[in-house]
Amino acid sequence: MDSRTNTIAGWVLAGCVAALGLTIGSEMVFESERPEKMGYPIAGVEAGGEGGGEAEVPIATLLASADVAAGQASFQKCASCHSINAGGANGIGPNLHGIVGKPHAAVAGFAYSDALKAVGGPWDFDALNAWLTSPRKYASGTKMSFAGLSDPQERANVIAYLNSQGSNLPLPAAPAADAATDAEANVADAGSTGDLADNATAAPGAPSVDPAAAERAADAE
Template sequence: MDNRNNTIAGWVLFAGVCALGLSIGSGMLFASHAPEKPGFPLEDADAGGEAESAVPLANLLAAADPAKGETVFAKCAACHTIEAGGANGIGPNLYGALGKAHGHVPGFAYSDALKSVPGNWDFASMDEWLKSPRKYAPGTKMSFAGLSSPEDRANLIVYMNNMGSNLPLPAPVELPPPGAEGEAPAADAPASEGEGETAAAPAADAAAPAAAETKQ
């Protein structure tokens, strides 16, 4: 009987040793290692993953579509109302916000970070706010990451302006025609050898009468 118990105990001990060995071996085999060269890093939306638009804001506003801006506002509707007399939600009512001070809605608990920003909501400041609230007012309670598309921001701003603000849009900036930058004026272009010789000939001919008059 003792021999049988010893045999059973021996097999149990052997099974435990095998299980421990398998656990250590599998851990070493499937251990995760950081790659020597990272693949494609993910950029934060606030880190400026999208390049700045080459089109001035005034031009984007002039071409903006308020109907598209209303569609973009659907991203804001969870926290804001925009109709006249609308109630505050997580964020303040936005009716007539453009042209007003940053903390203009009575009774709404704005963050000190936003209230401390000088000036009023104009088109440029609203564009910067919509692009990245956390960069525009560091410490703001606004959790929205921002709109990376300049066109979406312009459409939304024009829609907001139509909702109670009605500020005149800035005049579009006249842009140079495509390909005009970097072209040298024709007068500054170096003349070819043939053109140089042709241009020099009349000067020589003009000097001949003057020499004849001097001899006289």
């Protein structure tokens, strides 16, 4: 290989090294860190959460239209661990007859986890909804391996079925619309479309105008 060829090869190699150095340097200068919070908030949508994080309908609203028969069908997912008939034996999970309204970890003869014993309070409708959403989140450390029910209406159906089996507690009232807010909105709308002259306020220092006198002057013209 002659000296000319060596020179050309040397320049090519130098160019490659320079290009590689520029690439690495630009990445170091312009690389940005990942922001702690991605994107922009959207009204009515909660941050995070699987499935889009949309705000859920209150369980009281869903219970008002719950289908007990559908809840019984969904309960078959639980039947391998729980009995629900009166006097039924405990299995992998406790018997659930009359469970709605009972204290947590209160079924006799069942060895509850310390996590569930520590929850306290009764199995009311909100507690059952949270438990059926994700037992592990509701009581971290629970022995229950069930992943939960992701469909809010299915949870309401199951809760309605549980309530029909020995509890029969009155369903919670669905949240009512804010009548006062609606009334204020109606008044505001009426005011905005009314006679603007009736709502007008004279500027400070301006002479007052008698409507009757103004009308007589107009007739005289």
